Amino acid sequence: MVGWGEGRMDTTHSSPLGADGAEPVLQQHFDATIARDQRIEPRDWMPEGYRRTLIRQIAQHAHSEIIGMQPEAEWITRAPSLRRKAILFAKVQDEAGHGLYLYSAAETLGADRADLTERLIEGRQKYSSIFNYPTMSFADVGVIGWFVDGAAICNQVPLCRSSYGPYARAMVRVCKEESFHQRQGYELLMTMMRGTAEQREMVQDAVNRWWWPSLMMFGPPDDASPNSAQSMAWKIKRHSNDELRRRFVDMTVPQAEKLGVTLPDPELRWNEERGHHDFGTPDWDELMRVIKGDGPCNAERMERRRTAHEDGAWVREAATAHAAKQAARAEKGAVA
Numbered sequence: 271m272v273g274w275g276e277g278r279m280d281t282t283h284s285s286p287l288g289a290d291g292a293e294p295v296l297q298q299h300f301d302a303t304i305a306r307d308q309r310i311e312p313r314d315w316m317p318e319g320y321r322r323t324l325i326r327q328i329a330q331h332a333h334s335e336i337i338g339m340q341p342e343a344e345w346i347t348r349a350p351s352l353r354r355k356a357i358l359f360a361k362v363q364d365e366a367g368h369g370l371y372l373y374s375a376a377e378t379l380g381a382d383r384a385d386l387t388e389r390l391i392e393g394r395q396k397y398s399s400i401f402n403y404p405t406m407s408f409a410d411v412g413v414i415g416w417f418v419d420g421a422a423i424c425n426q427v428p429l430c431r432s433s434y435g436p437y438a439r440a441m442v443r444v445c446k447e448e449s450f451h452q453r454q455g456y457e458l459l460m461t462m463m464r465g466t467a468e469q470r471e472m473v474q475d476a477v478n479r480w481w482w483p484s485l486m487m488f489g490p491p492d493d494a495s496p497n498s499a500q501s502m503a504w505k506i507k508r509h510s511n512d513e514l515r516r517r518f519v520d521m522t523v524p525q526a527e528k529l530g531v532t533l534p535d536p537e538l539r540w541n542e543e544r545g546h547h548d549f550g551t552p553d554w555d556e557l558m559r560v561i562k563g564d565g566p567c568n569a570e571r572m573e574r575r576r577t578a579h580e581d582g583a584w585v586r587e588a589a590t591a592h593a594a595k596q597a598a599r600a601e602k603g604a605v606a
């Protein structure tokens with residue numbers, strides 16, 4: 271894992287004229303499309319930096335969905351009822367779907383899916399810091415749905431208006447499912463809060479552990495976010511990291527009150543003048559450490575992903591052989 275601004279993608283896909291040789295008219299057309307809030311589509315000319323930024327963000331997003339299956343999947347076999355097991359199963363499966371959908375979006379930019387997977391497995395590409403924390407009790411499943419999917423919604427709803435068509439369209443479906451995920455998490459927590467004192471303690475403990483890492487999901491503060499300015503100018507990102515973090519806090523505080531839990535931030539209070547909540551500063555050193563690979567579960571998550579990839583080698587080989595056979599048959603049929 272690498273730090274801010276390091277380890278940028280070098281997966282390039284040459285544009286018809288090449289970034290440097292772009293004729294002004296193509297650049298002007300691109301700029302005008304962005305200015306009119308219209309979409310850039312895969313066959314349109316785009317600056318090389320735009321393509322690379324999108325591949326970086328979409329690949330990291332896809333990796334996050336795939337690695338993000340792990341923390342909750344650990345509880346599938348230990349779910350307290352058949353109903354909770356079925357719900358969790360479906361949710362984790364949805365995350366797999368989001369990952370595959372996003373890899374497809376990256377492919378429309380010329381990225382190779384197998385190459386992106388290699389980059390993840392070799393630690394050359396990032397995934398969200400949030401998935402490097404352990405799930406200690408079943409209440410964590412509820413809190414992940416409430417906080418992590420809630421944060422994902424805050425971050426991803428504006429991405430439905432992202433300037434790159436395939437990414438924006440993928441986000442529409444992903445957000446619908448994330449919204450369902452958030453509700454199931456909150457409903458699970460409401461149920462636990464109506465339960466025993468021990469269950470309420472489990473919920474509060476999970477809230478205490480996940481609150482700050484959830485705020486870190488939005489990325490470094492704006493003045494330490496190397497990609498934000500350009501990504502916002504290109505309308506890939508519609509809001510800054512801090513802006514989305516503030517939205518998440520404003521959205522979550524009343525939900526916490528209704529649930530009856532305390533968010534672990536003594537500085538958290540409503541600011542009448544600003545019409546928003548004031549809140550404390552996340553531990554940015556911790557975020558850096560986790561991104562660099564030194565979080566509580568980084569090694570475990572990567573090892574599991576690597577093993578799953580190796581175990582799946584025979585499926586990929588069989589699918590490739592089958593596809594080759596089908597293609598040969600189709601060709602033979604066409605000749606006859």
Ligand SMILES: CC(C)(COP(=O)(O)OP(=O)(O)OC[C@H]1O[C@@H](n2cnc3c(N)ncnc32)[C@H](O)[C@@H]1OP(=O)(O)O)[C@@H](O)C(=O)NCCC(=O)NCCSC(=O)Cc1ccccc1
Pocket residue numbers: 272273274275276277278279326327330331332334335338339365396397398399400414418419422425486487488489490494495496497498501507511561
């Ligand atoms: C906001 C940001 C994450 C970062 O803004 P940018 O403008 O791109 O970067 P910025 O200049 O601010 O940062 C500098 C460097 O630091 C990296 N970095 C920053 N923050 C983090 C971090 N927290 N963790 C790790 N790395 C982080 C950043 O990539 C950049 O790397 P570079 O070295 O340049 O390559 C943006 O990429 C985005 O909106 N992505 C799409 C959404 C997305 O990917 N969501 C994932 C969660 S999906 C989910 O939760 C669903 C689910 C729920 C439940 C269960 C299962 C699944």
